[in-house]
Amino acid sequence: MTSAVRHLTEAGFLGKFYIDGEWRKPTGLATAIVVNPAIEQPVAEIALGDDEDVDCAVVAARKAFTGWSRKPAAERAALLDRVHGLLLDRLELFAQAITCEMGAAITYARRAQVPLAAEHIRVARDNLATYPFIATRGSTAIMREAIGVCGLITPWNWPLYQITAKVAPALAAGCTVVLKPSELSPLSALLFAKVMDDAGCPPGVFNLVNGTGPVVGTGLASHPQVDMISITGSTRAGVLVAQAAAPTVKRVAQELGGKSPNIILPDADLSRAVPLGVAAAFRNLGQSCSAPTRMLVSRSQMAKVEILAAAAASELVVGDPLAESTTHGPIANPPQFERIQAMIGIGLEEGAKLVIGGPGRPNDLQVGFYARPTIFSNVNRDMRIAQEEIFGPVLSIIPYDTVDGAVEIANDTVYGLGAHVQGTDIETMQAVAGQIRSGQVHLNYPDWDPNAPFGGYKRSGNGREYGREGMEEYLETKAVLGFYR
Known part of the structure; x- marks a missing residue:
């Protein structure tokens, strides 16, 4: 048992979700086995969520949205700063988790998977400090406001990196989030939820529900109280999420396949x-x-x-x-x-x-x-x-x-x-x-x-991540005419 698995087991997090600032047991009994690909052996068992768990997390995020979105940018940046510091402090724990759950060489996890993930936090923090949320166009004010509750669906190949690439800009923009990490590599996601908790994230601002794409992913995409979905995954998964999201006309940002x-x-x-x-x-x-x-x-x-x-x-x-x-x-x-x-x-x-x-x-x-x-x-x-x-x-x-x-x-x-x-x-x-x-x-x-916007043309998706453009994906544009006299 690696130190990461031992840490999560002793804390009791493997069978729980992080919702509304608390570690909660799931409503159902479904579980999934995490397999170490280097030895082809089970190393952990995690809980899988259902529609009720999704709804609970979305309700918490919706309740927290007004307060979080109205926080001064400096307060949101301060949270990201604390998260950044804790993530770097726990680099070795995260590296071991990533190696255990998806097989990355420990040297690569230490020098790339974790440090590059931390960079997304730093960039969101720094961009937040200078971003013009209100601009002038004649007598009209152009306001950029948080879009609302965001469902974030992340893959197994860069498990922590893709989490921070979505969570950091979303929180910087003033959104609240429900994260669904891949059930194939959930250990680093659970450790990240612990970082958010230890950093003093207000209840409901960040929530995590483990689960499968057809259940939790679809539940988030179709939920009427979710304002935006951001998914990184296969083109097939992106299509299914977009189809589930279509009836509620929510924004869907997709970072999908490639053949570069x-x-x-x-x-x-x-x-x-x-x-x-x-x-x-x-x-x-x-x-x-x-x-x-x-x-x-x-x-x-x-x-x-x-x-x-x-x-x-x-x-x-x-x-x-x-x-x-x-x-x-x-x-x-x-x-x-x-x-x-x-x-x-x-x-x-x-x-x-x-x-x-x-x-x-x-x-x-x-x-x-x-x-x-x-x-x-x-x-x-x-x-x-x-x-x-x-x-x-x-x-x-x-x-x-x-x-x-x-x-x-x-x-x-x-x-x-x-x-x-x-x-x-x-x-x-x-x-x-x-x-x-x-x-x-x-x-x-x-x-x-990390400030270069990243995203696709054609079937590689739409929308952009990283840098300033990554934060703008989580913002709506409001024009207030006659604002300036």
């Missing part, structure tokens, strides 16, 4: 562009919606790129996520492991060239949902491995003949979440970036920017 391209321009430094492209594609073992899993390469450079890509992938250390030498742990859960294995098989059937990896576990790993980092080359743009989101360590190298052709291939997908462009001529890269239909474009692997 990485265009390696002919003048790029391949010795840098290719290894970093492999690392980006396999970040979090490819379990990231914006992972650049399509590498577009000039046809004349394919042979060299294959060699560089294989060398980069061979340096990855897949194994026990608690080992300091491990760079990549197991796939987070059995369904995702099976999906990855199936798609690798499809790539072979479609005739793609296997550069490295392939089906099955790494040879020395017999237990755990471990997948082999896999690279295909000579991938045709129409192949399923080039079109479908695999959500695992599978990279497709696709040849192009002209830069215009590369842009066409990059846009030839139903998704539009992220994209990368590598080269040496900044004007060319900027021009290519302007033609790609996606919510973000990264030029030459820049540092992550």
Whole structure:
């Protein structure tokens, strides 16, 4: 038993929800088992909510909304500041929870999963301090006001990061929230609820109800007293949530699937562009919606790129996520492991060239949902491995003949979440970036920017997260004419 599970067990939180400032038992008896993907063994049992639990949390959030939304911005920022500090103080506890619940290497959990999650809190706090909630347009006042009660649905792949990316801007805007984390990775969410409680969050401002998508997710989406839903998940899940929300005409913000391209321009430094492209594609073992899993390469450079890509992938250390030498742990859960294995098989059937990896576990790993980092080359743009989101360590190298052709291939997908462009001529890269239909474009692997808005075109969703735009998703616009005389 890890220290995180022991902490939650001893506190009695595994079988409870956090509603109206209290840890409460669920109304029903449904539970779910949390499985450690590294050992394929149960490590915890959590309660699952029902419609009555959802209603209880929504009522608490609605009751708290008026008071919280009228708090001075400085008071809301002060709460976020306390949350930020506590989260960093408990970094190791959160890292262990994330490693236990979804298999992230402990080194990666410590340096990325938790610190980047904390950054969303800091950014929301800082943006709140300077945001103009009232602006002047002639004699009219343009007011930005909290939209109301928000249902937040988060995924299993970045469990804490996605929570803070939604909770922090929503609270900064003056909204109250009901969080439904993934039932597959709920441990870090329960620890976060404890942070909110210890930070002195007013009752009802933050609420947590564990549960499944069809029950708790749909319950939040269809609830008439919920003003907005923000979901991060698969495109299929996003569609179902939008359908459930439609009768109540609530706002729905969706951050969904992706099949992001990485265009390696002919003048790029391949010795840098290719290894970093492999690392980006396999970040979090490819379990990231914006992972650049399509590498577009000039046809004349394919042979060299294959060699560089294989060398980069061979340096990855897949194994026990608690080992300091491990760079990549197991796939987070059995369904995702099976999906990855199936798609690798499809790539072979479609005739793609296997550069490295392939089906099955790494040879020395017999237990755990471990997948082999896999690279295909000579991938045709129409192949399923080039079109479908695999959500695992599978990279497709696709040849192009002209830069215009590369842009066409990059846009030839139903998704539009992220994209990368590598080269040496900044004007060319900027021009290519302007033609790609996606919510973000990264030029030459820049540092992550928590203030850069993130979201999708097409079936990758709508709305934006992160930074100022992320907070504005939780605001309504009111015009008061004749306000100024």
